[in-house]
Amino acid sequence: MGRERRAVTIYQVAERAGVSIATVSRALRGSPLVAGPTRQRVLRVADELRFRPSRAGRSLAEGQHAANGIVFPDLSGPYYAEVVLGYEEVVAELGRSVLILTTHGRPHAVEKVLELASRVDGMVVMGRTVGDEVVARLAENGLPVVLLARPPIDPAADGAADVVTTVNTDNVGSARVLTEHLLGHGHRRLVFLGDPDESPDVAGRHAGFRAALGGAPAATAPEPVRCAFDVDAGYAAATELFTRDRPDAVMCANDEIALGALRAAEELGVRVPLTGWDDIMAARYAGLTTVRQPMRELGALAARRLDDLISRGRAQPRHQELPTTPVIRTSCGCGDQTRR
């Protein structure tokens, strides 16, 4: 049987249709310089032969890939998944393919990002993945880059100015609002649970937290208690914290940490008001007060800005910040009436 079936090329279509490959190419891409009957014939033959143009050939000839990349640290937890989803949707709509790269904190990330760069016309780079020097290098080579959930890179960097753009959510402002909410409950000794050095997002949240505390007279905030992003890390850090100290309230860097802290408090039999961030699905069931971010929109927006960069050479708003909305449930100390 027909094993060893070689892919059909434009040459075979041309031959069978009795025209040159130039004409086939033109007919296929809808050029107006092809006579009606010729076009018909070529199209019919291409269909009969199930011809599909080679992507590599096309990319090489055109000098572009019709593909975009996205680099993120992880996909567990809904945050990144939603962002990627929003991104993919828009990019696909624009007729381009999507390449993904997860760094997992892998050490070889830089090499992989560079490799990715050679396959795409532009890419989105999220926080907690690779350093600014890598981004700068991409920009130097003229590759359009959108930074997502991370601050702009040094604009002094060579030609980076018009080739890298940022999209973020308002971490600082929301953290301030949330902190003020906590202060409004009368809490004064607040601790921040999460590592501001781990990600730009967390850094922003911590900054807003401190800013709000700065405006409150008697409020105090010890050093942040650093911990990783998962439930277990939150549980461990909170257990340690609560046995050593008893803050009035705890602001957690994200929902997973908060969920872990909630469990720690429950097991220790103490009641500590706390808040999360992201509004993951489990947050509702745990009654977690948190902050909802427009994750999907974030991804979609990044895709749009990247498209600006790729096809128009520059992006509309160079830096964009999306608003977030606090979701008040019960974990912050609000009565059960707000639950659900």
Added chain:
Amino acid sequence: MGRERRAVTIYQVAERAGVSIATVSRALRGSPLVAGPTRQRVLRVADELRFRPSRAGRSLAEGQHAANGIVFPDLSGPYYAEVVLGYEEVVAELGRSVLILTTHGRPHAVEKVLELASRVDGMVVMGRTVGDEVVARLAENGLPVVLLARPPIDPAADGAADVVTTVNTDNVGSARVLTEHLLGHGHRRLVFLGDPDESPDVAGRHAGFRAALGGAPAATAPEPVRCAFDVDAGYAAATELFTRDRPDAVMCANDEIALGALRAAEELGVRVPLTGWDDIMAARYAGLTTVRQPMRELGALAARRLDDLISRGRAQPRHQELPTTPVIRTSCGCGDQTRR
């Protein structure tokens, strides 16, 4: 300043190093046919020039992409995200890139899948995305395909036999176990909430459900109540169901549906034992009895089988089924002692 920076090619490296492009190519890919000093020089120059080989050129010359694709219906909810994560990890480890394609139930999915096919050396196609005829067409062209969470295609299909493989979890068996658990509680009138026609996974779960009921004398199962996969759909369907009828217990096609049904029961003030599927994070907080699937492993396994297909021409086990584990919490009617 240096705008209009053309990408540096192998020719420039060759020229600057005083050798031919063949030698540069060899040096770069570590061929043993290059003298030590020459190699050093080429490598140094390539580094100075920040040379990165053009992927399109390489792909065209080598006749392969060093990239794999994956097609899935969605990314919201942890299920697909975890699968993709496991997949990406393994594929990246194998030194290949990952292209993703979400169908969203888009009508143009077929065209997009074909387009994807022209960019990869093989791909994973999940359930609920495109029909078997599309898979068959890919197989006909000799493209390695791994079917994930969907049954094998008709093996009679031309040359598909050695080029498509499947990876699944044991839906039927687990559904039977779970159903027997429900029967063990004394429940007799059971209804299945979810649409067996919507996805092969659900079909399997429903089949196991019916099989278990078939072995129980007095048990009855009305027609399944069909509904989509999200919380709201589950809520709506369950509300309708519970006001019209009062089954002894409900088996939901996945956790989201179960979560919606749980809310419906709560709001109606009725107590209906029910179960979910997937063990998403929120399930723990809702006390949902469910089934845990090794999602990440599923993705990883698919990646391995695909690699078998691509580099060895055939996959180890042609069809593979991963075990799942029931997670008994309280929603099924078990006492609170198992809660956590």
Added chain:
DNA sequence: TGCAGTGATGTAAGCGCTTCCACCCCCGAG
């Protein structure tokens, strides 16, 4: 001293496509 063998390098032929440019034919205007 000569020659086969070997290692290092260069030459050039693709890979499959797009597109510039040349070409040809046919039409209408002078």
Added chain:
DNA sequence: CTCGGGGGTGGAAGCGCTTACATCACTGCA
């Protein structure tokens, strides 16, 4: 009746790489 012009088509030159094959300079052995 001739000739300029334009639409339709083919020829061919790349795009940047890999690799089979040719080439060349040595080495070591007869």
